Amino acid sequence: MTMLENLAAGFELVANWESVFALAGGVLIGVIAGAIPGLSATMAVALTLPFTFTMQPITGILLLLGVYKGGIFGGSIPAILIKTPGTPASSATILDGHPMVKNGQAGKALGMALWASCTADLISNLALILFAGWLAAFALSFGPPEFFTLILFSLTIIAGVSGDNLLKGILSAILGLVLATIGLDLVYGTSRFTLGDPNLMGGLNFIAVLIGLFAIPEILSMVWNPKSIEAKTQSLGKEWVTLAEYKRCFKTIVRGSFIGVFLGSIPGIGAAPSAFLSYSEARRKSPNKENFGKGEIEGVAASESGNNGVAGATLIPLLALGIPGDVITAVIIGAFMVHNLQPGPMMFLNSPDIIYGLFMGLIISSVFLFLIGSVAIRAFRYVADIPRGILFPCIMVLCVYGCYAVNNNIFDVGVMFAMGWLGYIMLRKGIPAAPFLIAFILGPLLEDNFRQAMLMSGGSPEVLVRGPITWFFWALTVVTLVAIIRSGMKKRKVEMISHRNQE
């Protein structure tokens, strides 16, 4: 099929009210969830996932993508208004957003956040459309050894950059890989850690694991300290962003978008580092650099374009290689799996209509983000006022219904609660949850490709370094490890010096 035929087939899938409503509804849910301190975009996507089971694949996936994009923008609303980022990606927005609120320019800061977010989102979506197909075509030549080294590299970088400590990231990823071994063996069909229970034969349910890991720990944290999230909402003020200000910040927004696209397309890095890098680059190059941190509108534009620039780009490794770019796309992969779709290079050959439908839906989502975001800015006060004592019981009930709905199995609800406690312990011990989930998803793929490679070579490990692609991924893995270890050692050195000075 030519690209035009694929576009036409994709358009046919998206050009119906069901898809348009799903996209608009998704953006609305995402903005509301992102705007509520204590909820995250990840949790919102996870809780929406069970509602997509009965939808058409494209409709369900568009709904989740809408939640994702809305959630990333929504997080900036409380970051600016109450100095509490709705999502970690919005942390950089606080730096200039909140000082603007103190100067009575809340409406202006939120307006710029919205305009920068929509522009970056559009650029990121275009990058996805341009690069995903090209990367997928390249990945068609990958065999099991190439996929094994690619997944190993992805897990290394995810484990390395997800938290403050490389070893804890690795621990999290290994725990995810161990948990993924539960079930029947991929080659021989013998049982592994099933304890004779038929519920465990198919392995732990992915949805139960992800809801447990990302929603239940928040409930446990709330129960541990019910008054931990309290802040005062500020008024919007009377000043709104102007076209002249948008034009002045346009270069920064485009730069931030490209930083987001670049970092987003590398699995594991995510939106928060991108926002901070975009912010620091904007400050370095701005003629108003001394105003940064005191309420500079360009600072808001930089951080918001940085974090939203990631949103489309994280789908590049997901769609082209089948590797989730961050934890939210790891959740979205669940929607593909529920509908028996396997993201990756073969999907471009087998289901190009869905791929191109998604591309079109994503472009439309930028428009919805602008429209819904404009209303959300004004309505935030009502969202922020939802009492926590009502919100968290709602989340628990939603989790139970959503988890039960996957297989109509109470056992899955038990798995979800157990994972919630594990996630809470990990949270308290500073062990990041993202490598755990991504390793849990990629675990069977990693092992399967490893064993297939071994079968191909008759057990010789030489097959894992058989050509330039495997060398490339091994080299990237080693470089990543060295870079992360060096940065950890540097950090420790600084800590030791400051500790000695204190003594």
Added chain:
Amino acid sequence: MLKNSDFVTGLVTLMLSLFLYFVAIPFGVTSPSNVNNIVLSPVFWPQVLSALLGLTGIGLMFSARNAVKDDVTEFVATEGSYKRIALLAILMIAYIAAIPKLGLVWTSMIAFVALAVLIKSAHPITAVITGIIIPLVLYLFFAHVAGMAIPQGDFVRLP
């Protein structure tokens, strides 16, 4: 040496690794007798992971010995934190246990209100009303829109 919580995390990780290698894998993983290459055996992958887990545990213990500060954020306990968290554990177990008897909808209503009480909701009446409405709305969606079988329990059945 500074007391660092990573040391305990490392120690627990190492113990988990030893448990996996010497107990869980030999007794929990079935390997066919005709596998002539260890690399292809169903036990190989879990063994590699348990070895890596052990190494990570040792690494964490070693790095904790040289740490100058504890990088784990402390979760400040407020009055009754331990009691509430224990009660939530009981609530979760009771939630699962009661679903087959009472049905998902009624159990969810009770669990909703119980959690609202546990976190001392400032809006008790709203909590009760929402606690009735949310499980019912979810039941309507999953049972009548999505066509899923929601457990009804032995007592009051919903249409």
